[in-house]
Amino acid sequence: MRPARLSVVTAAATVAALTAVTGCTEKGSSAGDDRVVNVTATDDKCEVSKKEFPAGHVELAIENKGSKVTEVYILFPDDRIVTERENIGPGTKQTVTAEVKAGDYTIACKPGMKGDGIRQTVKATGKGTAAKRDPRLDKAVAAYREYAQEQADETLPKAEAFAKAVKVGDVEAAKKAYAPSRIGWERTEPVAESFGDIDPKVDVREDGLEDGQKWTGWHRLEKSLWQDKKLTAEDTTLADQLITDLKDWQKRVGKAEITPTSMANGAKELLDEVATGKVTGEEERYSHTDLVDFKANVEGAEKAYELLKPVAQENDPALVTELDKQFAALDTLLDKYRADKASYDFTSYDKVGKADRKELSDGVNALAEPLSKLAAAVVVK
Amino acid sequence: MTESTEGTPSRRSLIGWGGAGLALGAVAAGGAVAMTRTGNDVEPVGAAAGGAVAFHGDHQAGIATPVQDRLHFAAFDVKTDDRAEFVQMLKDWTAAARRMTAGQAVGEGGFGGLAEAPPDDTGEALGLKPSRLTLTIGFGPSLFEKYGESFGIADARPEALVELPKFAGDNLDRNRSGGDLCIQACADDPQVAVHAIRNLARIGFGKVVIRWSQLGFGKTSSTTPEEQTPRNLMGFKDGTRNIAGTETDRLKKFVWVDPAEGPAWLSGGSYLVARRIRMHIETWDRTSLQEQEDIIGRDKGEGAPVGKAKERDEPFLKAMLPDAHVRLAHPDSNDGATLLRRGYSFTDGTDGLGRLDAGLFFLAYQRDPRTGFIRIQRNLAPDSLNEYIQHVGSALFAVPPGVRDKDDWWGSTLFSKEA
Numbered sequence: 001m002r003p004a005r006l007s008v009v010t011a012a013a014t015v016a017a018l019t020a021v022t023g024c025t026e027k028g029s030s031a032g033d034d035r036v037v038n039v040t041a042t043d044d045k046c047e048v049s050k051k052e053f054p055a056g057h058v059e060l061a062i063e064n065k066g067s068k069v070t071e072v073y074i075l076f077p078d079d080r081i082v083t084e085r086e087n088i089g090p091g092t093k094q095t096v097t098a099e100v101k102a103g104d105y106t107i108a109c110k111p112g113m114k115g116d117g118i119r120q121t122v123k124a125t126g127k128g129t130a131a132k133r134d135p136r137l138d139k140a141v142a143a144y145r146e147y148a149q150e151q152a153d154e155t156l157p158k159a160e161a162f163a164k165a166v167k168v169g170d171v172e173a174a175k176k177a178y179a180p181s182r183i184g185w186e187r188t189e190p191v192a193e194s195f196g197d198i199d200p201k202v203d204v205r206e207d208g209l210e211d212g213q214k215w216t217g218w219h220r221l222e223k224s225l226w227q228d229k230k231l232t233a234e235d236t237t238l239a240d241q242l243i244t245d246l247k248d249w250q251k252r253v254g255k256a257e258i259t260p261t262s263m264a265n266g267a268k269e270l271l272d273e274v275a276t277g278k279v280t281g282e283e284e285r286y287s288h289t290d291l292v293d294f295k296a297n298v299e300g301a302e303k304a305y306e307l308l309k310p311v312a313q314e315n316d317p318a319l320v321t322e323l324d325k326q327f328a329a330l331d332t333l334l335d336k337y338r339a340d341k342a343s344y345d346f347t348s349y350d351k352v353g354k355a356d357r358k359e360l361s362d363g364v365n366a367l368a369e370p371l372s373k374l375a376a377a378v379v380v381k
Numbered sequence: 382m383t384e385s386t387e388g389t390p391s392r393r394s395l396i397g398w399g400g401a402g403l404a405l406g407a408v409a410a411g412g413a414v415a416m417t418r419t420g421n422d423v424e425p426v427g428a429a430a431g432g433a434v435a436f437h438g439d440h441q442a443g444i445a446t447p448v449q450d451r452l453h454f455a456a457f458d459v460k461t462d463d464r465a466e467f468v469q470m471l472k473d474w475t476a477a478a479r480r481m482t483a484g485q486a487v488g489e490g491g492f493g494g495l496a497e498a499p500p501d502d503t504g505e506a507l508g509l510k511p512s513r514l515t516l517t518i519g520f521g522p523s524l525f526e527k528y529g530e531s532f533g534i535a536d537a538r539p540e541a542l543v544e545l546p547k548f549a550g551d552n553l554d555r556n557r558s559g560g561d562l563c564i565q566a567c568a569d570d571p572q573v574a575v576h577a578i579r580n581l582a583r584i585g586f587g588k589v590v591i592r593w594s595q596l597g598f599g600k601t602s603s604t605t606p607e608e609q610t611p612r613n614l615m616g617f618k619d620g621t622r623n624i625a626g627t628e629t630d631r632l633k634k635f636v637w638v639d640p641a642e643g644p645a646w647l648s649g650g651s652y653l654v655a656r657r658i659r660m661h662i663e664t665w666d667r668t669s670l671q672e673q674e675d676i677i678g679r680d681k682g683e684g685a686p687v688g689k690a691k692e693r694d695e696p697f698l699k700a701m702l703p704d705a706h707v708r709l710a711h712p713d714s715n716d717g718a719t720l721l722r723r724g725y726s727f728t729d730g731t732d733g734l735g736r737l738d739a740g741l742f743f744l745a746y747q748r749d750p751r752t753g754f755i756r757i758q759r760n761l762a763p764d765s766l767n768e769y770i771q772h773v774g775s776a777l778f779a780v781p782p783g784v785r786d787k788d789d790w791w792g793s794t795l796f797s798k799e800a
Contacts, residue, residue, distance in 0.1 A: 261497040326587055358590075362460060366587030376498035 035059055037122070039107060041088070042066040046109035046118035055102040055126035061095050064088045068111040074098055075106040077133075078141035081254045086113065102126045137260040137378065140307040144263050145254065147303055148188045152250040155184030159246050163239035166221055169231045178225065179289035180344060182218060185246075186293045187300035189273060190266030191256045192249055201245045205283070216241055219286075226286035264308055264375035267301035271368035274298070279361045281349045291337050291346035294360075298334065301371065302327050308378050316377035319370055326367040333363045431510030431569075436482045438783040439649050440637065443515030444721065444746050445626040447605045449567040452597030452725040452742065453574040454655065455582065456560025456776055457589040459524065462531035468796050470588040474518070474564075474581055475790035481577050484511030487584075503583070506576035514568040516577055518791045519653045519778025524561040537795055539644050541652060541749045542779045549762040550771060557657050557774030560592045565653070565744065567723070571598065593774070595657060597725025597742045604723065610684060610692065613741055614660055614726045615769070617677050618684035621692055624721040635719045635753070636746050646794035649782030651746045654720075654754040657727070657774030660740040665769045676765045678707030704765040710757060718756045720745040740770065750777055 036059045038049035043066035064070050067090050074082040074096070082105065083098040102124050108117035162181040165174035185192055185203065193199045200208070202217040209215050216238055224235050277283040278294045305312075305323060313320045337347040352360075434442045461467055477487045488501025522542050529535030564581055568574040575596070582591055601613040602620025610618040624631045633639075640648040665673070674680050678687055678701040686696035686707065701708040712719050723746070728739040747753030761767070781792055 265497065322587070362590040365590070366460065369583060369586035372499045376495050379495060379497050 036061055037107070039063070039072055039109065040065060041070045041072065041109040041111065043068055043111045044118070046072075046107065046120055048107055048120050048122060050122075051120070052123045052125055055100055055124040057097065058100050058124065059095055059097045060085075060107070061093070062088060063093045064090055066090055066111055069113055070109050070111045071113045071117075072096060073106075073108045073110070073117065074100070075108060077104050077106070077135070077138040078258065079106075079145050079254075080141070080256070080258060084254075100124045133260075134311060136311055137308075140311070141258050141260060141263065143307050144304055145256070145258055147307075148191045148253045148256065148258075149250075151184035151188045151300075152246075152253045155181065156243075156246060156250055158184070160243060162221075163243050166225075166231055166239040167236045171225055171229065171231060174221070174231070175225050175287070178218070178222060178287060179284075179292040182293060183296045183344065185249075186273075186296035187303070188253075189297070189300065190262075190269045191253060191258065194256050195249065195252055198245055198249050198252075202242055202249070205285075207282075217245070218242065222284065222286045260308060260311070260378045261375040263304045264371075264378050267304040267374065268368060268371045270297040270301040271364055271371055275361065275364045275368060279357055279364060281352075281357075284349065288348040288350045289346070290349040291334065291352075292344050295334055295344065295346065298327070298330055298367075302331075305371070305374065308374065312374060312377040316373070319373055319377050322370045323367070323374070326363075326370060330363045330367050333360065432513055433483050433511035434513050434515050436479050436516075436784060437786055437789070439785075440783045441515075441517045441650070441780060442482070442783070443517035443565055443567055444636065444651055444723075444780070445604060445624075445632055446513075446515050446567075447626055448600040448603055448723045449513050449515070450569045450598065450600060451567065451571040451574050452744075453566045453571070453578045453594065454563065454597065454742065454744070455566075455578045455594040456521070456563045456592045456655075457582075457585065458592045459528055459561040459589050461588045462528060464532045464796075466588060467528075467532060468792075470585055471518075471792045471796065472790045473584050475784060477580060477584055478516040478577070478791070479784075479787070481506070481580065482511065482514045482516060484509075484514075487580050503576065503579055505579075506573050509570055509573055512568040512570035512573040514566065514573050514577060516581075517565040517567075517653075517780060519563045519565070519780040520792070520795070521560050521562060521776060521778050523559055527561065532796070534795060537644060537646060539647055539779055541751055542777065543751060543755075545654070545750070545775055545777050546755065546759075548758050548772065550767050551775070552771050552773055553775050554773050557593045557595075558776055560776050560778070562589070563653070563655070563776065563778050571596070595655075595727060595742050595774075596729075597727050599726040601724040601726055601741055602722040604721065613724075614662065614728075614739055615665055615673070615677075617673075617679065617681060618692060619724075619741075620722055621679075621684060624719060631719070632721070635748055636721045638748055642749075647779055647781060648794075651748065651780045652750045652753070653778045653780050654743070654745045654747070654750055655774070655776045655778070656743040656772050658741045658743050659738070659771045659773045661769050661771070662737045662739055668769070675702050676706060676769070678702070678705035702765070704763045706761075706764050706766040709761050709764050715757050715760050716752075718752055720747050720753050720757065722746075746780070 034054055035057055036049075037053060039060050039062040040047040041062060041064045058074075060072060060074070062072050062085065069090065070088050071084060071086040072088065072094075073084045076082060082100060083096055085094050085096040088094045105122050105124060107120045107122055110117035158177065158181040162174060162177035165177050189199075189203075192203075203219070204215065204217055205219045206215060206223070220238055221235060221242070224231055274294050274297050278290045278297070281288070281290055283293055284290045305327070309320060312323075334346075335341055337352070338345055434446055436442060459467065480487055486502035486504075486507060491500045491502040491504030491507050494500055522538070522544055524532075525534060525538035525542070529538065564578060566574040566577040568577070578594065599614075600611050602623045603611055604623060604626040606623075606625050610621050613619040624635060626632075636651050638647045638650050638652075668676075670681060674687075678696070679685060679692075680687075683690070684692035685694055686701070687705070688697055688700040689695075696707060696711060698708045698711055698713060708714060722744065724741050724743040726739070727742045728737060730738055732738040745754055781794055784791060784793075
């Protein structure tokens with residue numbers, strides 16, 4: 001619990017030092033007070049001492065006067081996290097610092113560390129104000145970030161159920177829990193993959209390993225369950241590791257760099273995943289649950305597309321018509337492989353013949369090609 | 382985080398591959414494009430391998446055009462029953478083909494467009510010459526069977542567009558046979574031919590899918606008799622008496638569909654038979670020279686018919702064995718039936734038994750397949766060559782007349798009437 005004042009001094013000194021090193025002509029190295037925003041958080045309020053401050057180094061001096069543990073965020077307009085501080089107990093003070101460019105930001109307090117929080121819009125002023133992006137696109141990115149977070153949040157309990165079954169050695173229960181535990185991940189894979197260190201730990205396949213690299217994650221357990229048909233002490237460790245890694249993912253989703261074009265291209269990448277790994281049956285070579293991943297990839301792509309659609313509709317209505325049609329066609333095609341449209345019980349992929357696989361592949365190409373044009377339709381004004 | 386688009390040509394107009402896009406960002410490969418050839422202009426090109434064959438004409442280029450060195454042939458299945466969508470694809474294909482045959486990149490080109498989007502052109506032909514690329518489209522019987530109603534072309538199926546009968550010795554792989562439509566890409570540079578098929582396939586995604594395709598090299602027959610007759614993989618000269626691109630009368634008689642015989646939409650078009658003919662290379666190579674020459678009916682070095690001295694000497698068929706290939710295939714044995722051939726050799730690696738998967742990809746154009754290929758192929762049933770070859774792929778297409786001008790498009794004569 002460091003006194004706020006001390007931090008202010010430290011921060012000011014840091015700014016001075018940086019200015020000296022870089023020769024920046026930022027206004028007054030002693031103007032620390034300009035850059036301090038006092039945040040008073042209660043259970044139902046989030047008051048800020050100023051709504052405008054100069055771009056550059058900014059410091060939030062937070063005091064939690066409420067009864068709940070809270071957390072405070074600085075957010076970009078698209079809800080991406082600039083910085084955050086969690087676990088601010090009642091009656092305590094904390095500071096959060098960040099380097100911000102000129103532009104609009106949101107400060108959010110989350111009493112009880114839940115939900116969207118109580119929000120304030122603030123502005124960092126100064127030169128080089130970032131050009132305005134279509135607010136609908138910011139909204140799309142924010143909604144997609146929320147979706148990615150939801151998927152991670154919903155995945156954890158499912159993955160924990162899977163891990164638990166592995167740990168108690170219940171092969172049948174683990175088999176049943178396996179594919180559902182992957183759906184949230186598969187829906188948002190491009191976001192998950194943007195944290196380069198998590199994907200190779202949780203979703204790598206045996207052929208993706210280098211000599212001497214340890215194989216961890218879902219597919220290692222898949223092999224134990226379907227190929228080796230038994231669970232060992234090693235698998236218990238792997239199941240725990242999977243949960244640790246997925247928690248890391250869940251925690252970092254909010255910080256992922258997401259832009260409208262990365263959303264659009266991420267949607268296309270999801271189809272690429274299908275085209276290279278799923279239609280061939282390589283992804284789930286032991287469990288043959290490829291169609292579950294396939295469906296999840298398409299759903300994730302569709303979500304990103306639906307969010308970008310209002311802007312794309314304006315820039316390229318023909319493309320939107322085509323994408324609507326091809327998404328519907330692929331969904332219809334996939335429905336052929338499950339009896340109940342509400343369930344994720346898909347036909348085992350080893351039962352899907354060559355001609356049907358080609359049909360699926362053709363459907364993926366028919367969708368992925370126009371989908372590769374979505375980014376352009378979002379960019380072009 | 383805002384993506385500036387200032388100064389970037391609108392990609393929007395390009396997405397439909399429409400005419401408006403054609404003026405933008407044209408990348409003319411190899412600088413100035415010499416329009417030296419037309420679909421009808423069939424004088425030999427000789428060294429002008431880098432030249433462009435004109436896309437417009439009464440007949441499609443790629444039939445009577447002097448045979449190029451390389452082939453990429455693709456058969457497609459249609460995936461849409463929306464007539465307007467299919468017609469739009471044919472127009473988009475035509476626009477892309479018009480550019481590619483002129484040595485230009487598709488759409489906005491292979492680079493320089495939006496960084497966030499894939500380029501319109503795949504790029505591997507940038508900087509290459511037009512290489513006499515020709516693109517030729519054909520429509521298969523199954524197009525009329527499957528889409529006759531929805532495309533409003535049910536009554537337009539030509540009588541001559543029959544299903545090819547089962548011939549003796551056929552061992553057809555359905556994955557190398559048929560197709561609702563086809564594109565024949567011929568060029569002197571294989572990369573140019575592959576680029577063309579790849580880009581057309583890309584434009585067609587969602588409307589058509591590739592059913593099968595074949596790469597070919599080393600033309601096995603020539604439409605330019607003043608050049609040396611090429612040899613097939615059996616080592617024999619092939620196509621000595623093939624119809625030359627300059628033989629207007631024979632083309633009219635044997636290749637182009639006559640306005641009087643119909644249907645009207647196919648007038649000036651032709652019929653294309655494509656057969657993948659596997660050669661049993663290893664056993665052929667163990668066959669004595671005498672037997673090889675007896676089987677073919679010509680000598681191996683000069684290519685002279687049995688009992689004659691020169692390649693172009695008139696064959697005396699009765700001097701050949703009764704089951705000699707040339708004897709059975711000759712027009713005199715087939716009521717005068719004659720084809721225009723532009724086949725290619727192929728090798729698709731080995732077959733898993735250590736044998737070369739190789740042979741002849743036979744392409745033949747004719748005015749009527751019933752009196753053309755079918756007539757001749759039936760006569761080849763006793764052919765002694767059959768011990769060394771096997772037909773493993775087969776397709777037939779009706780090839781519409783040429784694209785007349787910049788406003789015309791592939792298939793316009795078949796699809797232009799309102800459904």
